[in-house]
């Protein structure tokens with residue numbers, strides 16, 4: 493593309509060691525920042541273009557800048573270097589650069605840039621007091637589950653699943669998991685810190701202080717996200733860390749003593765063991781998520797479960813009947829569009845994915861004759 497016009501407030505600098513993630517070659521490039529698109533606990537994200545010669549411009553990229561050389565954050569680069577999946581954000585280039593503002597070295601991760609996040613999409617509907625169409629709920633939830641299937645098969649636990657870490661192009665329906673700043677490859681029998689994950693999305697075992705958790709903490713996060721897409725606000729909004737468990741008991745009922753003990757035998761915090769309601773769990777799910785229909789409720793009740801091992805796995809989520817509509821229809825109406833648009837590729841599985849999916853492939857993939865256009 494030609495030289496992109498930039499607004500005056502943006503930075504322009506030469507980076508000496510821009511490495512291409514694909515070819516692994518390193519060269520000097522000019523970086524032109526365009527606008528700030530995000531900021532988080534550790535750094536900022538800017539939209540930018542890069543060029544080796546001021547003639548060929550690459551981008552736009554979303555460049556995430558985080559302080560370099562902390563063991564914690566370099567994991568993000570390591571993970572993004574090995575991942576390659578349609579529902580995981582793609583890293584194109586990376587480099588370090590000294591900030592003129594504080595003279596510190598920042599790691600720069602230049603990723604493909606998507607126009608928004610799931611959080612933006614949810615607030616767009618909720619501020620207009622509208623519900624997201626159920627087909628969109630299915631489309632987004634399925635792709636998160638597919639991204640998780642891949643990550644979890646690699647042993648990678650994201651550890652910060654929430655709507656602002658899910659990128660979305662609402663015109664095409666394409667969704668990608670981002671922000672691997674908290675992610676970790678979990679090793680069997682190796683403890684990991686339990687103080688991880690944003691409060692509203694923390695699995696009950698994390699709240700209790702479990703350090704031997706599994707990738708199933710992400711599945712809890714997925715359940716919270718699906719619920720949030722459905723109702724337009726976070727499902728469990730604990731006003732402080734320990735009260736987060738209380739919010740969960742309002743929907744699921746009190747946790748079982750065994751669950752607490754197996755999560756953390758040393759836990760001495762509040763147990764919330766008194767039932768807060770006399771109604772059944774099913775009726776509470778119906779009250780909260782009624783418009784998801786019986787299939788949506790069935791799915792959520794199999795994900796938002798205390799025992800991590802009882803929560804559905806990504807492949808079982810993808811095979812759930814809630815997603816049959818995606819298997820049977822090829823189009824959807826993006827927000828504000830009157831013309832239908834083809835659904836993104838949802839079933840173009842790699843050999844690796846097919847191995848993980850195993851015998852559920854016939855349930856997950858649309859059968860030829862079912863694939864109506």
Ligand SMILES: Nc1ncnc2c1ncn2[C@@H]1O[C@H](COP(=O)(O)OP(=O)(O)OP(=O)(O)O)[C@@H](O)[C@H]1O
Pocket residue numbers: 529530531532533534535536537554556581603604605606607608609652656657659670671672673
């Ligand atoms: N590839 C991308 N394309 C478009 N926007 C992006 C991209 N990556 C990040 N963003 C935007 O930047 C925001 C922050 O990114 P990210 O979550 O990776 O940073 P962070 O510092 O870890 O944030 P937090 O501490 O809130 O988790 C995202 O919520 C999103 O709005």
